[in-house]
Amino acid sequence: MRVGFLGLGTVGQAVVRLLHEERERLAANGLALEPVRALVRDTARPRAVPAALELTADPARVLDAPDIDLVVEVMGGVEPATSYMLRALRAGRPVVTANKEAVAHRGKDLLEVAAEAGVPLRFEASVAGAIPIVRALKESLAGDRVTEIAGIVNGTSNYVLGLMEEGQDLEAAVRMARERGYAEPDPTRDLDGSDAACKLAILASIAFSARVRPEQVGTCGIQMVSREDLRWGREMGYRLKLLALARRTEAGIEAHVRPTFLPVSHPLAGVGGVTNALLVRGERCGDLVFQGPGAGGDATATAVVGDLLEIARRRLVPGAGALGAGAAEASATLGARVREGPYCTCRDQVEVVPPHRCVTAAYLHLEVADRPGVLAQVAGCLAAHQVSIAEALQKARGEGPVPVLFITHPSPWGALEAAVKEIAGLPVVARVAGLMAVLGR
Amino acid sequence: MRVGFLGLGTVGQAVVRLLHEERERLAANGLALEPVRALVRDTARPRAVPAALELTADPARVLDAPDIDLVVEVMGGVEPATSYMLRALRAGRPVVTANKEAVAHRGKDLLEVAAEAGVPLRFEASVAGAIPIVRALKESLAGDRVTEIAGIVNGTSNYVLGLMEEGQDLEAAVRMARERGYAEPDPTRDLDGSDAACKLAILASIAFSARVRPEQVGTCGIQMVSREDLRWGREMGYRLKLLALARRTEAGIEAHVRPTFLPVSHPLAGVGGVTNALLVRGERCGDLVFQGPGAGGDATATAVVGDLLEIARRRLVPGAGALGAGAAEASATLGARVREGPYCTCRDQVEVVPPHRCVTAAYLHLEVADRPGVLAQVAGCLAAHQVSIAEALQKARGEGPVPVLFITHPSPWGALEAAVKEIAGLPVVARVAGLMAVLGR
Numbered sequence: 013m014r015v016g017f018l019g020l021g022t023v024g025q026a027v028v029r030l031l032h033e034e035r036e037r038l039a040a041n042g043l044a045l046e047p048v049r050a051l052v053r054d055t056a057r058p059r060a061v062p063a064a065l066e067l068t069a070d071p072a073r074v075l076d077a078p079d080i081d082l083v084v085e086v087m088g089g090v091e092p093a094t095s096y097m098l099r100a101l102r103a104g105r106p107v108v109t110a111n112k113e114a115v116a117h118r119g120k121d122l123l124e125v126a127a128e129a130g131v132p133l134r135f136e137a138s139v140a141g142a143i144p145i146v147r148a149l150k151e152s153l154a155g156d157r158v159t160e161i162a163g164i165v166n167g168t169s170n171y172v173l174g175l176m177e178e179g180q181d182l183e184a185a186v187r188m189a190r191e192r193g194y195a196e197p198d199p200t201r202d203l204d205g206s207d208a209a210c211k212l213a214i215l216a217s218i219a220f221s222a223r224v225r226p227e228q229v230g231t232c233g234i235q236m237v238s239r240e241d242l243r244w245g246r247e248m249g250y251r252l253k254l255l256a257l258a259r260r261t262e263a264g265i266e267a268h269v270r271p272t273f274l275p276v277s278h279p280l281a282g283v284g285g286v287t288n289a290l291l292v293r294g295e296r297c298g299d300l301v302f303q304g305p306g307a308g309g310d311a312t313a314t315a316v317v318g319d320l321l322e323i324a325r326r327r328l329v330p331g332a333g334a335l336g337a338g339a340a341e342a343s344a345t346l347g348a349r350v351r352e353g354p355y356c357t358c359r360d361q362v363e364v365v366p367p368h369r370c371v372t373a374a375y376l377h378l379e380v381a382d383r384p385g386v387l388a389q390v391a392g393c394l395a396a397h398q399v400s401i402a403e404a405l406q407k408a409r410g411e412g413p414v415p416v417l418f419i420t421h422p423s424p425w426g427a428l429e430a431a432v433k434e435i436a437g438l439p440v441v442a443r444v445a446g447l448m449a450v451l452g453r
Numbered sequence: 454m455r456v457g458f459l460g461l462g463t464v465g466q467a468v469v470r471l472l473h474e475e476r477e478r479l480a481a482n483g484l485a486l487e488p489v490r491a492l493v494r495d496t497a498r499p500r501a502v503p504a505a506l507e508l509t510a511d512p513a514r515v516l517d518a519p520d521i522d523l524v525v526e527v528m529g530g531v532e533p534a535t536s537y538m539l540r541a542l543r544a545g546r547p548v549v550t551a552n553k554e555a556v557a558h559r560g561k562d563l564l565e566v567a568a569e570a571g572v573p574l575r576f577e578a579s580v581a582g583a584i585p586i587v588r589a590l591k592e593s594l595a596g597d598r599v600t601e602i603a604g605i606v607n608g609t610s611n612y613v614l615g616l617m618e619e620g621q622d623l624e625a626a627v628r629m630a631r632e633r634g635y636a637e638p639d640p641t642r643d644l645d646g647s648d649a650a651c652k653l654a655i656l657a658s659i660a661f662s663a664r665v666r667p668e669q670v671g672t673c674g675i676q677m678v679s680r681e682d683l684r685w686g687r688e689m690g691y692r693l694k695l696l697a698l699a700r701r702t703e704a705g706i707e708a709h710v711r712p713t714f715l716p717v718s719h720p721l722a723g724v725g726g727v728t729n730a731l732l733v734r735g736e737r738c739g740d741l742v743f744q745g746p747g748a749g750g751d752a753t754a755t756a757v758v759g760d761l762l763e764i765a766r767r768r769l770v771p772g773a774g775a776l777g778a779g780a781a782e783a784s785a786t787l788g789a790r791v792r793e794g795p796y797c798t799c800r801d802q803v804e805v806v807p808p809h810r811c812v813t814a815a816y817l818h819l820e821v822a823d824r825p826g827v828l829a830q831v832a833g834c835l836a837a838h839q840v841s842i843a844e845a846l847q848k849a850r851g852e853g854p855v856p857v858l859f860i861t862h863p864s865p866w867g868a869l870e871a872a873v874k875e876i877a878g879l880p881v882v883a884r885v886a887g888l889m890a891v892l893g894r
Contacts, residue, residue: 030596030737038596041800136593142738144585144593152577152585155471155479155758279744282723296471297583297755300745303720310737317596359482 013324016080017050018096019087020059020067023110023137024050026309027084027316028061043324045317049074051087051096075099082323084316085109094118101125101133108319110137110312116210116226119217123356132326132352134319139211140165140288142311143304144318149218149292150357156294158219160259162451165211167286167306168195168202169234169254174284177242177252182235194286204233205269208256216258216267219292222362224258230268230367230425237271241377241446244417245273248403251281255451264363266370268425272449273375326352368426373402376420376432377446379413386440387416393438397431399423413442419450454765457521458491459537460528461500461508464551464578465491467750468525468757469502484765486758490515492528492537516540523764525757526550535559542566542574549760551578551753557651557667560658564797573767573793575760580652581606581729583752584745585759590659590733591798597735599660601700603892606652608727608747609636609643610675610695615725618683618693623676635727645674646710649697657699657708660733663803665699671709671808671866678712682818682887685858686714689844691816692722696892705804707811709866713890714816767793809867814843817861817873818887820854827881828857834879838872840864854883860891 015031017024028047031038038045047065051074055067066073074080075096083100085107087093093114097107102125109115115122115138126133136146140163149158164170171194175185186203189195201207209229216224234254245252250273258267274281279301283289288306293299305311380386387404394401403419420428428447436444456472458465469488472479479486488506492515496508507514515521516537524541526548528534535555538548543566550556556563556579567574577587581604590599605611612635616626627644630636642648650670657665675695686693691714699708715722720742724730729747734740746752821827828845835842844860861869869888877885 026737034596034598041798142594142735142741144589147588147593148585151763152588152759153583153755154762155475156755157475294583294755296467296751298746298749298752300583300743302741302743304741305739308739311739314594314597314735314738318593321595322592357482 013044013081013327014046014048014079015082015084015320016048016074016077018071018074018083018085018093020050020052020061021086021088022309023312023316024084024086025059025061026313027086028065030310030313030317032062038321043321045320045324048079049077071096076103080105082320083107084320085111085114086316087111088113090114090117094122097122097133098125101129101131104129104131106132106323108134108137108316108323110135110316112138112207112210112214116213119214120223120356120358123354127354127356130352132323133355134322135214136319137312137315139214140290140302141304141306141308142314143288143290143302143306144315145215145290145302146218148300148302149215153292153294153297156296158260158292158294160257160293161215161219161290162255162257162280163212163215163288163290164253164280164283165256165288165290165306166202166208166254167288168199169208170283171195171286172203173234173237173242173252173254176237176239179239181239182237203235205231205254208254208269212256212258212267212269215256215290216265217358219258220260220265220360220362221357222265222360223358224265224267224364228267228364230270230370232270234271236446237448238445240415241375241448244377244405244407245375248405248419249276250274250450251276252448253280253283255280255449257451260362261365263369264365266365268367268370268449270449272451275452278452368424368429370425371422372425373422373450374420374428375446375448375450376418377444378416378435378441379443379445380416381440381442382414383440389438389440390416390418390435393434394418394420394431396434397427399427399431415445454485454522454768455487455489455520456523456525456761457489457515457518459512459515459524459526459534461491461493461502462527462529463750464753464757465525465527466500466502467754468527469506471751471754471758473503479762484762486761486765489520490518512537517544521546523761524548525761526552526555527757528552529554531555531558535563538563538574539566542570542572545570545572547573547764549575549578549757549764551576551757553579553648553651553655557654560655561664561797561799564795568795568797571793573764574796575763576655577760578753578756580655581731581743582745582747582749583755584729584731584743584747585756586656586731586743587659589741589743590656594733594735594738597737599701599733599735601698601734602656602660602731603696603698603721604653604656604729604731605694605721605724606697606729606731606747607643607649607695608729609640610649611724612636612727613644614675614678614683614693614695617678617680618687620680622680623678644676646672646695649695649710653697653699653708653710656697656731657706658799660699661701661706661801661803662798663706663801664799665706665708665805669708669805671711671811673711675712677887678889679886681856682816682889685818685846685848686816689846689860690717691715691891692717693889694721694724696721696890698892701803702806704810705806707806709808709811709890711890713892716893719893809865809870811866812863813866814863814891815861815869816887816889816891817859817885819857819876819882820884820886821857822881822883823855824881830879830881831857831859831876834875835859835861835872837875838868840868840872856886
């Protein structure tokens, strides 16, 4: 099968290299996958790929060329990637993508067109790199009911939090991550949680068989996190992670991405560096944990190639050889083009709970005047919004404002925010330094 | 699709219950799976399954009955399970099995017959319960090269080791595990490592695309483990696990199951209770860790049903509807019976290294006479077999024989055993109390 590429960045080049390095083994298994052509912005730019791969700036050379059997989309971004994929699918070409934005925002359209065309669309690489979580949810756990999925799905922010735990402030940590190649020149989407929100939307949609869109995911990044929060959390037996969490509740699907304190005993609490990890809780399968490199060209390339090989294997199926001439003829065609049924599993109508109604325990970090009655005033604001306090901790008196920490019982996020807004307005409160979620209380 | 069961124990009943409880959701997705009949030894024995399920003691009623489309084998043991499965496959009936013994010992025959018949055989549930490791290795990582797979794949022994870490001796720990339902009446195959060896043989065969048979796996259980070993290991920064380890080396595939000390920092060191966990190391995908319940009816049932649904989904494929009459006719038949290509991936000819040539660092626990020159004599025996010592530790003098611990540098297991045999013969050595593998030195 001749493969055309849309984009040829780190992941694309790693896929080309993998197919090149493994071509003999794959061919020996009847799975010959030949990178033929790649759409790139600048064909002159040097890339570490075999000379045989033709570079072109013309999308049609990949999307409409008769010598392309299968399309790999690794250009990223919603557009023009989505339009290109739709065009390839309509032309009957299977598509494998690593593009989380396109799948999260336009997955419905992509899967519908793929189903109409009876052509496979696969996107294992769009979430958590080499971790085979999409296939696990779609196939292995298809018989069970997932009740919760929690994940560390953004390596950059996890790496930055790790450096902050070692004493760096946010700015320095981000700079170091960039220098070490663990953060992009502009890591905004990693730090503000929107990258994780895309991945959670994809995972929740599969896990709960109902469409969850990124804009429905309550999202907050790590920009407000301070070293003090990390240190105090540790004192209280927590580790802070940028957690992507979705669960099925009475009210519907709750989904949010927030800096979240996990008890040190939580299976995701110890996940460090750029590693990704996912906890899938099912009614029957119990707690399954998947952990591995969530990014990097080679790791992500294994996921892309896993999808390519699934498609290639299905084309190998000998068809209905036993069924006589008419069928034999058909089966030849089938061999060349196996049709597939709908791959989309978002069939259930389940409401997605608006972020302000998602219930979570919270950690609140204030800087207040060191004066009698302050705690009472703050506690009053919380009580006024039915937020009850599980733990309060006034830190040792220092110069100027005094830090005060609260851990609340589970409350709707909206109530927490409203209370915090009011608290921020109190004359005795110098600053609201942090509001984060707390898991497992 | 009408499902016939071979065996109806804990797992079988859980599968029937799952299909019953989820029948509406599955039917809505076009995946109607109806448990029709089950082969059992004693049809009179009460079971928690719907009355609609017919119980029979006659294999033919499941294997040859025209009203069975698909067979689930959950009876366990190599025979008669394997003969039954071969018969079902030859008759064109897809088979899903949770039977590690049959797959480990007769997988080659089963997969060959399945390929000849063009009928799917699936066995996700045969290893590590709900953890989707078979699918991950066969599909998701098919493009990468796995270099090592290490796992805790026997929950009973892991639970027993946990109790021993808490101070129980082996006998008491096994009794408690049995009382709490975490060990079978006769847990021999769990404790002596042969259960884990079957699972490792299956995993290594897939991971390295080469057949590894259980009898080729160097196997040692936990019966020799003492509380002291666990305590001293901890002092030295290790946790003891019954580890199933297979790696690709210059010499070939090394595969063994042994009590193994893992550095506390190892991703598998913290896995407690009956949980199973697997570390897969790939050239490109890096280290992937999978963790979850390795046994239990409901957890294992999700794996069985995941396989059932994969087969059912493929029968849903609309066939080549667009290819005209001859094809349409064929596709109708295809819809009813999708043929599949070879599922076996053991294509490479790779030698399996005999256990005595497998290289590992080791922990040696001796009880010796408290007399000068003893260490020198023991060290002499080790040196005579080219086993070099990384660490030696003489424990505080007590009554009678004194415990002495050695940690060696990596050496062939045969050399270690030969040296230990000689050491056991030394007059100054009261007892060889323990010989175990050590990872990560």
